[in-house]
Amino acid sequence: MCGIVGLYLKNDKFEKNLGELFEPMLISMTDRGPDSAGFAIYGDEVGEGWVKLTLRHPDEAFSWEKLSDKLSASLGCEIKWMQNANVAVLKINTDESSARSALDELYPDVLILSAGSSIEILKEVGLPENIASKFNLSGMKGSHIIGHTRMATESAVTMEGSHPFSTGSDLCLVHNGSLSNHNRLRDKLKREGITFETENDSEVAAGYLTWRLNQGDTLKEALENALKDLDGFFTFTIGTKDGFAVMRDPIACKPAVLAETDDYVAMASEYQALVTLPGIENAKVWEPEPATFYIWERK
Template sequence: MCGIVGLYLKNPDMESQLGEMFEPMLLAMTDRGPDSAGFAIYGDEVSTDMIKFTLQHADEHYPWHDLAGKLEEEFDTPVSVLHNANAAVLKFEAEEMAAREAIEKFAPDVKIMSAGRSIEILKEVGLPEVIAKKFNLKGMKGSHIIGHTRMATESGVSMEGSHPFSTGKDLCLVHNGSLSNHNRLREELKKKGIHFETENDSEVAAGYLTWRLREGASVEEALESAIEDLDGFFTFTVGTQNGFAVVRDPIACKPAVIAETDDYVAMASEYNALSTLPGVESAKLWEPEPGKVYFWGKG
């Protein structure tokens, strides 16, 4: 069992309250997932020639500024650093692949959590409450956010096995459910050059979407083919630069509920995660249909 939550703001005036609105949603899903938690927040977008990385290291006192200094020298450009607990957000002007290679060269023990113009992924092992506090979720601003609380069933409890999983530039995935064909699919995806760090089934779903998107599929197309190719139970929420998508397996084994008002669209595994949102009493409330891809966002 796991919990999924997502919040997309239609009303830009509420962007400064995104973290404050979202934190109780994530915490309400503690019963469904007490062993790890994480979220992907979209905001503070950098210009098209810039790239933003969220990096994480086991050491809370990791010298991020030393790494930034090396990157500044490598790319001959200023690198801004925002240190948050054992994570850091680095922003600079570079191509994604070259920047990735440089980070891996200078800091092989640093984990790249996300890359893009807007996305920041923060996740960790522990109670959702502890993780929300650690990264100061409440104070965060942005246009949309998706989160996950994990109760591991298919593989061990680790930061690497927690969600969201990055699936490409500004893209990520959270999953509630379990996949039964992940071993064979992992082997097939490895042959296509997708790298895996864990034995986790959700990482295979993320790898599958990464591969489909890399091959040129749209998020919608990738999710539609996921319904065909992934065997098992799933509710997926996929974060994109513009919003988020939700899809449930055709049997609808895993729950999902949507609330929509003039100000926002919110999704959660259970209604109680939506009950603290302003105006939810009069929101349009419904369950997404099985086997159908939904998307909310700009454009």
């Protein structure tokens, strides 16, 4: 069991309240996932020629200032950074692959949680309420956010095994369910050059989407291919730069509910995660169909 929640704003009315609206949604799914929790928030976009990375170091006392200075000197470009607990968001005036290579060389023990122009992924082991307060979720602003509460089944309870998983620039995945063919698929993807941090089945789904997107699939095509190649149970929510997508497996093994008003689209494993949203009493509420792809994007 796991819990998934997502909130996508259709206009800017609630952008400053995004974290505040989302926090109770995430916490309400504690029953479905008390082991670890995480979220991917989109907003505060960097401009052309810049990349935004979310980095994590296990030591809270780690000096991000030093890292930033060293990285800036190595890349010869400007870096803006902001620390949040043991995670830092860096805005770097270069491209993603240069930033990744420099980091790999200088700081191999620093983990890149996300990369893109808008996405920030934050996740940890522990109760959702503790993770929300650790990262001050309620104070966050943005256009959309997806989150996950995990009850581990297929692999260990670790930060690396918690969701969301980054699947490419500004893309991430959260998963409720379990995949049965993840071992063989992981081997195949490794041969295709995809790297994995864990034995987690959901990371394989994320790696699969990364691979399909690298092959030139659109998000919709990648998900259609996922329906053919992934065996098991899943409800996926995928964060994109401009919105989010929801897809359930063909037998609809795992729950999902959607709600829409003039101001937002919300997704959750259970309706009770949506009850604190403004205007939910009069929202259109429905269950997404199996093997059907739903996407909301601002553009």
